[in-house]
Amino acid sequence: MLDLEFMRLAFGAGIVVGLLAPAVGFFLVQRRLSLVGDGIGHVAFAGVALGYLLDLPLVLTALAVSVAGGLSIEWIRARRRNAGDQALALIFYTGIAGGVVLVSAAGALNVNLFQFLFGSILTVTRGDLAVIAALGAGALVVIALLYRPLVAVVVDEEGARVAGLPVGALNSLTVVLAAVTIALSMRIVGILLIAALMVLPVIAASRIAWSMRSTMLLGMGIGLGSVFAGITIAYYADLPPGGTTVLVAAVTVLLAETWSVLRR
Amino acid sequence: MSLALRLQDVTFAYGHTPAVLRNVDLDVQRGEFVAIAGPNGGGKTTLVRLIVGLEHPTSGRIELSVDKVGYLPQRAQAGIDAPLTVRELVTAGRASRTRLIGPLGGADRQAVRDAIDRVGLTPQGDRRLSTLSGGQQQRAFIAKALAGDPELLVLDEPTTGVDVEAQEAIAALLQRLRSELAMTILYVSHEFGAVEQFVERIVLVRGEIVFDGPPSALPGVWHDPSHSHA
Ligand SMILES: Nc1ncnc2c1ncn2[C@@H]1O[C@H](COP(=O)(O)OP(=O)(O)OP(=O)(O)O)[C@@H](O)[C@H]1O
Ligand SMILES: [Mg+2]
Numbered sequence: 187m188l189d190l191e192f193m194r195l196a197f198g199a200g201i202v203v204g205l206l207a208p209a210v211g212f213f214l215v216q217r218r219l220s221l222v223g224d225g226i227g228h229v230a231f232a233g234v235a236l237g238y239l240l241d242l243p244l245v246l247t248a249l250a251v252s253v254a255g256g257l258s259i260e261w262i263r264a265r266r267r268n269a270g271d272q273a274l275a276l277i278f279y280t281g282i283a284g285g286v287v288l289v290s291a292a293g294a295l296n297v298n299l300f301q302f303l304f305g306s307i308l309t310v311t312r313g314d315l316a317v318i319a320a321l322g323a324g325a326l327v328v329i330a331l332l333y334r335p336l337v338a339v340v341v342d343e344e345g346a347r348v349a350g351l352p353v354g355a356l357n358s359l360t361v362v363l364a365a366v367t368i369a370l371s372m373r374i375v376g377i378l379l380i381a382a383l384m385v386l387p388v389i390a391a392s393r394i395a396w397s398m399r400s401t402m403l404l405g406m407g408i409g410l411g412s413v414f415a416g417i418t419i420a421y422y423a424d425l426p427p428g429g430t431t432v433l434v435a436a437v438t439v440l441l442a443e444t445w446s447v448l449r450r
Numbered sequence: 451m452s453l454a455l456r457l458q459d460v461t462f463a464y465g466h467t468p469a470v471l472r473n474v475d476l477d478v479q480r481g482e483f484v485a486i487a488g489p490n491g492g493g494k495t496t497l498v499r500l501i502v503g504l505e506h507p508t509s510g511r512i513e514l515s516v517d518k519v520g521y522l523p524q525r526a527q528a529g530i531d532a533p534l535t536v537r538e539l540v541t542a543g544r545a546s547r548t549r550l551i552g553p554l555g556g557a558d559r560q561a562v563r564d565a566i567d568r569v570g571l572t573p574q575g576d577r578r579l580s581t582l583s584g585g586q587q588q589r590a591f592i593a594k595a596l597a598g599d600p601e602l603l604v605l606d607e608p609t610t611g612v613d614v615e616a617q618e619a620i621a622a623l624l625q626r627l628r629s630e631l632a633m634t635i636l637y638v639s640h641e642f643g644a645v646e647q648f649v650e651r652i653v654l655v656r657g658e659i660v661f662d663g664p665p666s667a668l669p670g671v672w673h674d675p676s677h678s679h680a
Binding site: 212215216217331332334335337338340341342344345346347348349350351352388392395396397398399400401 | 502504517519520521523526528530532533534535539541542543545546548550551553554576578594595598
């Protein structure tokens with residue numbers, strides 16, 4: 187399997203995605219913003235379409251558009267505390283509708299759209315992998331360096347505000363990290379399923395972990411394992427890797443849940 | 451004495467509803483211990499949220515001349531579902547005192563240990579918050595508010611659900627913080643059992659400040675500060 191260049195590229199991207207998605211998802215889940223990942227995923231679709239239309243690298247247009255979308259969601263959420271849900275709905279549907287319109291304007295409605303929605307192991311190019319590895323490593327370093335203040339905001343946002351932490355900037359950083367993760371994971375897991383990879387490993391980990399830190403690290407381990415298993419299954423069974431990866435992660439949640447119930 | 455905070459003619463309403471606080475004037479000196487009492491819905495929580503900057507006055511001015519503020523919200527809860535240890539909670543309270551980037555230094559780790567020790571939770575330091583009793587959790591949140599070495603400490607009903615023994619321990623702790631560190635403390639409560647001996651100033655809030663002075667000067671009808679008056 188690893189003799190094949192495209193499989194090596196897929197696994198290379200998988201390492202980054204498997205570690206990064208739960209690391210970022212951890213902060214979204216704890217802030218009960220799991221759906222923000224989904225919202226940004228929908229927006230990224232418009233970014234892909236824009237890339238087709240303008241004939242630009244799709245990872246980069248997806249990145250630009252999802253960062254903009256993520257920041258808008260956060261901007262609305264921060265201003266109107268109760269409108270988070272509505273803000274998401276607006277961004278969600280604008281993203282998907284914009285994507286469909288742009289893609290058909292580009293005359294690309296039949297292109298490998300399915301691959302972007304659900305992932306593909308065949309599509310990671312060397313250039314993609316370079317971008318994914320560089321940005322992914324950068325994002326992980328940022329999380330490692332800013333772990334404490336990010337956690338402080340998650341644990342008690344008002345307390346952090348009172349204590350004088352730059353809460354707004356840290357929240358914006360979180361959605362930018364989410365947007366980066368989504369743009370990077372698009373090839374492997376697909377736009378519609380990436381949010382699941384950000385969320386499910388963290389849920390599984392929180393059932394068995396004993397602290398915040400162990401939740402995050404376990405989540406990253408589970409994410410990595412899910413992606414590896416998902417890509418392998420996808421290869422042998424000729425399935426979209428996004429689907430197989432997320433199913434593996436979902437099974438992990440069930441197992442973790444069962445374990446935590448039995449342990450009581 | 452120097453001023454820690456000053457409220458000038460502060461009026462506050464939530465949205466487009468009638469004002470819940472009207473024409474509040476309040477000066478607090480550094481090192482003062484101010485007890486804030488009043489009936490349910492009187493506006494105590496609103497008053498302290500204005501002071502710590504979580505709400506903004508509809509009119510009037512609020513000036514804080516202290517920099518580091520520690521705040522214990524009423525019915526404090528961690529905003530997360532994941533497992534969270536006491537130490538992780540208290541460490542979050544230290545974040546404002548450290549540089550933003552990188553791991554916690556030795557001195558800061560010691561400050562976290564001290565804060566946990568002050569509320570008597572050292573044996574539970576690495577336990578998950580959700581496995582502690584309600585009163586122990588409350589003490590963990592007090593430790594979090596202390597961990598940033600605040601100049602102004604604002605506690606909104608810190609003794610809710612805390613047993614008498616722990617209430618006395620907290621009272622003794624506050625007494626020490628005030629005498630040794632000259633911390634300014636605002637203490638919201640319905641009953642001042644354990645701190646009564648050293649409360650020198652009590653502020654009664656009922657939509658406005660209806661009394662501000664030493665407990666001995668309280669009009670008879672208000673002697674039980676939790677009592678609500680129509
Ligand atoms: N978020 C809010 N939105 C609208 N009204 C509010 C809000 N919070 C409080 N109020 C109203 O403001 C008034 C003062 O409430 P506040 O919580 O400050 O009282 P309190 O003195 O702290 O009461 P308690 O003793 O119950 O804690 C009440 O009438 C309450 O209904
Ligand atoms: Mg209150």
